[in-house]
Amino acid sequence: MAANPMSQFDVYRIGPEIKVGAFDISFTNASLFMILSTVSILLIFNLGSKKNSILPNKIQLLAELSYTFVSKMISDTAGSKAKPYFAFIFSLFMFVLFCNMFGMIPYTFTVTSHIIVTFVLAAFIFIGVTVIGFIKHGFGYLKLFVPSGVPAVLLPLIVVIEIISYLSRPISLSVRLFANMMAGHTMMKVFGGFVISLGIVGGWLPLSFSVALTGLEILVAFLQAYVFAILTCIYLNDALNLHH
Amino acid sequence: MVKKIYFQSIFFSFFFIKEALAAESGGMPQLNPEFWVSQIFWLILTFGIMYLVLSKLILPKISNNLESRKSQILENIEAAEKQREDSDAKLKEYDEIISKSKLEANSIFNQAREKALKDIGAKREVLDKQIDNEIAEAEKEIDALRKNAPDKINKIAIETSSELLQKLIGAEVNNSSISAIVDDLSKRNGDKYYGN
Secondary structure, three states: OOOOOOHHHOOOEOOOOOEEOOEEOOOEHHHHHHHHHHHHHHHHHHHHHHOOOOOOOHHHHHHHHHHHHHHHHHHHHHOHHHHHHHHHHHHHHHHHHHHHHHHOOOOOOOHHHOHHHHHHHHHHHHHHHHHHHHHHHHHHHHHHHOOOOOOOOOHHHHHHHHHHHHHOHHHHHHHHHHHHHHHHHHHHHHHHHHHHHHHHHHOHHHHHHHHHHHHHHHHHHHHHHHHHHHHHHHHHHHHHOOOO | OHHHHHHHHHHHHHHHHHHHHHHHOOOOHHHOHHHHHHHHHHHHHHHHHHHHHHHHHHHHHHHHHHHHHHHHHHHHHHHHHHHHHHHHHHHHHHHHHHHHHHHHHHHHHHHHHHHHHHHHHHHHHHHHHHHHHHHHHHHHHHHHHHHHHHHHHHHHHHHHHHHHHHHHHOOOOOHHHHHHHHHHHHHHHHHHHHOO
8 A cells, every 4th residue: 555656646535425415525645735835835924023122023024035035936937917917826836835735735635636626726826817907908808819920821830839728728737737846756766766676775775866856845745836826927927918 | 673663553554544444434525515605694694794894994094194103204214314303403503603603713713813913003203203203303403503503613713813913912803704715715625524
């Protein structure tokens, strides 16, 4: 059981089965880690914003650095028009980051390693950005699919490609995060398995790999949260400032 | 030798692991839709609550904190700038006072010197006048004496001559005739005796 590198992604019910109509909304280990992530985010940022001292303490510094980091990221990629969406992108970044990081603790469950979770997030972003685009520009938003400066002969082809690339945004966004998380955790599990099966003689090599991979995976956990947030900003930028 | 055993053991263990994994692999749990609805439900619930709390309560507070810190730092810098300007102004004032008092001291010294010079001049003038007056008076006296001198001499000459004549001749001589002779003589030789 434990040797199977995919068993870490199993979702299982905690407590009784809860059913609303035909839907099963039981509390699972995935739900547990979503709650853990959100509660720790709220706790940290609540502590970090409670006191307003001129010289911030560590937790306040952490909260304020994250705030300025995300706000700079948004203003750099999507400009000042994206300010109303700051709270959403901040929540998104923090949620993905904390879920990824919680997954790095041994014996935990990684919420973002499930395609359904990342896909729901990505689909929400996709639909939201599209709605914002149509509200801001009306049908002019369709100009997004018609890049300027393209020869008329190539235009039908380009428009088709643009539409496909636009529609594949939620898929690429969700699969990127899910696949990164799943691959990294699977690989770590496999190397961990090697350590056990090779024993005291041969286990040192995969163990050192495992250590290195842990560092790499922490980096990836941060990087994927960052990429997720920054791609959201870029999509938002397309919707807010129609450039083509 | 030890090295060889080490690498062989690594090499062979791969086979065992592969077999062990192949026996247990049962596809990806992610693609099992059993708990999809539950995950979506809990995701929306937790993310929604977190978004609401962050956007309504926590993020405004953080941005407030950042703003207030920024403004306070700016205020402090402004106050420091103002104080610096104040001290510059005070320094200027101080310099001015010093240069002013130097000028004043100079002018007081000059005034004192002028006054002293004036005093000296006035006193000298008074003295000069006095001296001049005295000289003039003396000259007048001398003039008067000089003017009277011929008359007196004439008179003396007349009296002496008359007495001489009386002794010599023994007769009274008319004074008026002697005086006429003396006048005549003195007129002729007066210049020789008195200069001018």
